[in-house]
Amino acid sequence: MSKISRRTFSAGALTAGIASPSILRAQGYPGGQQIKFIVGFPAGGAQDIVGRVVADRLGALWGVSTIVENVSGAGANIAMDRVAKGPADGTQIMIVPPGFATNQFLYSRMPFDPDKDIVPLGYVASIPNLLCVKKDLPVNSVAELIAYAKANPGKLNYASTSVGTTTHLSGALFVKMTGTDIVVVHYRGSAPAMNDLLSGSVDMIFDNIAAIVPQARAGTVKALGITTATRSPHAPEYPPIGDTVPGYDTTSWIGVGVRAGTPQAICDKIEADTKIICQDKVLKDRLATLVSESVGGGAAQFAKFVADERKKWGSLIAEQKIKME
DSSP states (O other): OOOOOHHHHHHHHHHTTOOOHHHHHHTTSOOSSOEEEEESSOTTSHHHHHHHHHHHHHHHHHTOOEEEEEOOOGGGHHHHHHHHTSOSSSSEEEEEOTHHHHHHHHBSOOSSOTTTSEEEEEEEEEEOEEEEEETTSSOOSHHHHHHHHHHSTTTEEEEESSTTSHHHHHHHHHHHHHTOOEEEEEOSSHHHHHHHHHHTSSOEEEEEHHHHHHHHHHTSEEEEEESSSSOBTTBTTSOBGGGTSTTOOOOEEEEEEEETTOOHHHHHHHHHHHHHHTTOHHHHHHHHHTTOEEEEEOHHHHHHHHHHHHHHHHHHHHHTTOOBO
């Protein structure tokens, strides 16, 4: 991934009224250290890609070196546990995934307490899912899909990239809100799920938009609607599912957080500077390639968003008895 030099970034920052990295260090962020960013998924996915841009831009802003460590497994629980039990000095930052809001309901036992052990500081990005159906399914809109599903109860299925992921929960919420009987089929990752959608072995999927939009635009699958409440500026051709199913709104997302007990001055700096980089063209452009948007929400907005996510998904997970073993 290409990087902008610290000198280039500092010049741009000064023209925008942003302090230079040396001034930022003087204002209290621990300088002269290597800051580690923990990503709970393997390299190459959206969490990893965005996490690396966040690490690069914050490192440039602070004038420190950064490293991204991929600690995958257990729906990012292993990574979050590492942060929850790691240093509380701002030198280890979590790239916060959706599992921060849902895993406590999916797993019977958690190695850490997400309510107490990790502090959410910045809401970085929103990543939509896209509802797609196999090419020969005789529907061309969300309304037609619902009608078809109700006329054929139990005969349709949707692919999930894993239990408890946003691809799974987006489908589960759709089934609940539409009163349809559509069966979930779980896969180990997006690639096998996509292969079976293309071959016609499964009927539909609520996949990460960046992963499936090339197939949708090529016409190998039919895209019916985006899962967010509004159209994406990067894929405006897809109407929100909520236009047909009022109140339907789901998203994957990415934020930053630290271990509880990190000094407030450090938390404040991470929060403030995460807002700054969310306006950075490098980050915005990289998100655009993922058909996603920067949010730039601070700690209070991010904490409220996480609380709302826990309320929404916690009740659905309990109601449908969704569990990870």
